[in-house]
Amino acid sequence: MTETVTTGTTGIPATEADDNRARTKRALPALLAIFLLGTLMIQAFNLVFQNVGDSLGMSANASLISTLPGIVLGVVCMLYGTLCDYISPRKMTLFGVGALIIGSLLGFLGASNFWAVVLARMIQTAGGQVAGSVFLVMAMKYLNDKERAFYLGVFNAVYYASSAVGIFAGGLITSIDWKYLFLVPLIAVLLIPQVLKNTPDTGVKGERIDAFGIAIFALIAGFVAVYFSFPATWMLGVLAVLIAVFAVYVWKGSNPFLSRKFVTNGAYMSVLLALFIFYFFNFACVPIYNVIGDQIYRISLSQVSICLTIVYLVATLVGCLSGTILSTIGRLPMLVLSAVLMIAGSFGSAIFISSGFWTLTVLACVFIAGITMSYTPLYDSFSATLPTDQNGRGIGIGDLMMNTSASIGMAVYSGLMADESFGSRGFLGVQPGTHAQASNMFWVMGLTAVLALVIVLVFHGNMSAQAPREDQ
Incomplete structure (x- = not known):
């Protein structure tokens, strides 16, 4: 009778774990390239949405191309992470491509119709x-600690690199017929063979996907995202009802996708709280420098974009090094x-x-x-605060928390x-008006960072805890 050897981190046969680890390392570059193409589209259309709206006679609704x-994005981040706990990474990726x-x-084909463009951007x-x-889920599940830290850093760097490219292109993109931007992601077709060959075709055999629970949670995520883009009081009432229904379902349901142990996991919730505070003003970084450049220093948008490109290149470099720093x-x-x-x-x-x-740059x-x-x-x-079989859910909710926090x-x-x-009074010699308004905004951002530091110091024990690796 043969004995099955299992790994200490995944609980699956060692030979299968080694194979998944090797295949994952070969698949990650292709996945990263596809993600980069999608992120570049977000940055590009965030820059040109007004041009697109103007050219199609829909100037007043142009922001819908971005919002x-x-x-x-806010909804699918949570949804995909969760589904990765149930569905094969290969099948998920092929669906995405x-x-x-x-x-x-x-x-591209519907570029003459505004609503076709909006729908196309949503699908893209x-x-x-x-x-x-x-x-993210494959890196969490199949790589060792050092490899995981490295690839998380690279993933973060690619995000900021795409932001740098998008911002730098701000002064150039308007000279290009914007419909050709839609063709850039077609490069992903060349990556399909590598995805098919290397992405592990693993999944949870025989486990039912909690469609009802995931749908309710996705609705909650959707209403949160919609509220901060198009505020309406009635949405708060709908949100309260949905949250109440979801809470009852988690506590009383037979097999909800978020179990009681998951939502009462203090260590994981501490990480979510820290993530919420750290990324609270992430989206505000660019617009505040546009205001400062335009209203305080009277410099052109192209000059501001050059400075911000430098900022995001620094972020890219830090992202590349963050895995080494963590190790x-x-x-x-x-x-x-x-x-x-x-x-x-x-x-x-x-x-x-x-x-x-x-100096401000x-x-x-x-x-x-x-x-x-x-x-x-x-x-x-x-990965430390959740069992391996719940990493997808943990990452999905983390992505949702990060995007929601930045939106708020x-x-x-x-x-x-x-x-x-807000700018009627400045501190430390700053003159009232626009100078004080921008300065006071930075004080608020700094106090938020202080709160992030306090949360880390208070909850660091929880955040460093190791979760049991068996299924919960």
Whole structure:
């Protein structure tokens, strides 16, 4: 009688685990490339949506080209991560590539119709995100600690690299017929053979997908995303009802996809709380520098874009190094360092708001380095605080939390910057008006970073806890 040898981290036969690990390392570059193509589309259309709307005679509704795909992104991040716990990564990825290609062709062929463009962007966004979710889940499930940290850093770096490319293209993109942007993701067709060959075809045999629970949770995520894009009081009532229904279902349901043990996992919830605070003002980084460049220093958008490109290139570099940093100093010191950099960058910007745009660019680099550095230890903590078979759900909800937090932060930022009384008084010699308004915004961002540091110091024991590896 033969004995089955299992690994200490996955609980599956060692030979199968080794095979999945090897295949995963070969598949991740292709998945990363597909994710990059999808993210580039988000950045590109965030820049040109007004041009598209103007050219199609829909100027007043142009923002829908950006906001509706953003809502879709918030929902599918959670959905895909969760489904990765049930469905084969290979099948998930092929579905995503298919949607990316269909969306691209629809957008190019239907470029004369505004609503076809909006629908195409929604399909493109949904398709491109699959590769990102599968990348993260596979890295969590099949790689060892050092490899996982490295690939999380690379994933984070690619996101910021695509942002840098998108911002740099801001001054050039309007000279190109925007419909040809839709054809860029078709490059993904060349990657299908590598996906088919290397992506593990694993799944949970015989386990029922909790369609009802996932649908209710997706509705909650959708309403949250819609509310912060198109606020309406009645949505809060609907959200309250949906949350109540979901809570009862989790506590009373026979086999909900989020079990009682999952939602009462203090260690995992501590990581989610830290993630929420660290990324609260992530979306506000770009618009505040546009305001400063335009209203304080009177410099052109192209000059601002060059400075912001430098900022995001720094973020890309930090992302590339974050895996090595994590392996060298560990999660807690890295999170503390992240928060300290965010505090220094934001408080420094508040104090030196009148010291020149290049000074503020350097401080922006410090701030964005802090945000970027927090990603790898926070996502790495998911693998420590959850059983392996729940990593997909953990990552999906983490993605949802990160996007929701940044959306709320953007709403807070917009509200404060639109309130003239917010700039009626400056601190440390800053003059009232636009200078004080921007400076005070940086003080708020710095205080939020202080709160992030406090949360890390208070909950670091929970966040470093190791979850049992058997199914729960």
